[in-house]
Amino acid sequence: MTEGDGAPLALAEAVRLAREALDGGEPMVSLAVIDSRGDGAPPPGTRMAVWADRHRGTLGDPRLDAQAIAFAREALVPGARLGTREISAGGVVAEVYAEPHHAPPELVIVGAGHIARPLCRIGALLGFRVTVLDDRPDFATRERFPEAEVVRRADFSDPFAGVSISPRTHLVLVTRGHKYDFEALRDVLRRPQRPAYIGMVGSRRRTRAALEQLAREGLDAERIAAVRAPVGLDVHAETPEEIAVAIAAEMVLLRRGGTGRPLRETERVWERWVAPRGESRNPDEGAP
Structure with missing residues (x-):
């Protein structure tokens, strides 16, 4: 030392x-x-x-x-x-x-569409340094993403040019097309540095096809298995805002640990302390 x-x-x-x-x-x-x-x-x-x-x-x-x-x-x-x-x-x-x-965690959002906007806002609130990448000049703008640290027009043939990928990076692929998501995923999985989190939108069918293709190409199975695809926690999210919340919750779960279950189920305050006695515990008694 x-x-x-x-x-x-x-x-x-x-x-x-x-x-x-x-x-x-x-x-x-x-x-x-x-x-x-x-x-x-x-x-x-x-x-x-x-x-x-x-x-x-x-x-x-x-x-x-x-x-x-x-x-x-x-x-x-x-x-x-x-x-x-x-x-x-x-x-x-x-x-x-x-x-x-410690340097704050980084959130790199590839794609500047309808999910990216609320995800950028939530990511910034959670303390991430947010970078947004898109190949469309009308979408990759500071006006659309005022909370982002960096908003950059990218070439999806080389999406991470000039972007640092580190163990602090949380990468979310939400481009306008599955083809671009897949190419960005392949690119990052080939890099020696592993991000903290990789999430990709897509249906079960498209996710399966993408992961099977990566396996056929010989990419490391452990790294493929770590990809969060479809991305986010299962909360039956439908709107862009709900999907962004589901993605952010999964990132927090990965960073902080936990089960992802409702606290109501894990703590079971009613079942353990109230219902057996038929009344609330006396506050002076404390709780074990």
Whole structure:
């Protein structure tokens, strides 16, 4: 492992490193002292930058550094919350604050039609950086997709030219024709980098035909099996807005985990706690 050189980390440099992570670089944690006491204690504002395999900056004592680094790396775990911790060594006590910096997930929508518009809005609300691609100049416009980070006219013979595909990418294929969806799907499955999510619209018949063709062409079976096609959760969606909600729900399910079942069924509050007693549980009793 590569570790830091023990030099102090200036605020400007800490901000630059955080910005690099937010812009798509390696996830990192900014760690800062917010209070301290004891002889030789690091003053408030002392900073470190911590990655999975290295760090920059120091709190002035290797023992404090080791505790701070361990705390910061806990914050690198997906879903970790911001927080503080008190660390100590040699009579010095410091309260440190850890803030993780991850680039936001990306949503690339191929096709700018009736499903793409509500999906772009929902994706932006969920914190995705949204890119919309279409080969029609009247459709790939900022006016149609004001929430998107990027709106680009694309050539569907090379749909992802100039578009970065990474493990943060959630790719949804909703072009005006199944032929374009299939060609875009084939293109991305041939790339070495795997997106976090690939979804493609289409009927059961068209989906089967597309996946069978990809298998005949020798594409990796595991990667084909990971394609979400037909795309979205089964909520009997009919309108473009409902279909967009079903797609977004599936992306959240993949990111966060869960069953996709109604919470009413998984929690069963009525059956477990109310119905057996014939009345509501006394609030003072609490719930197991």
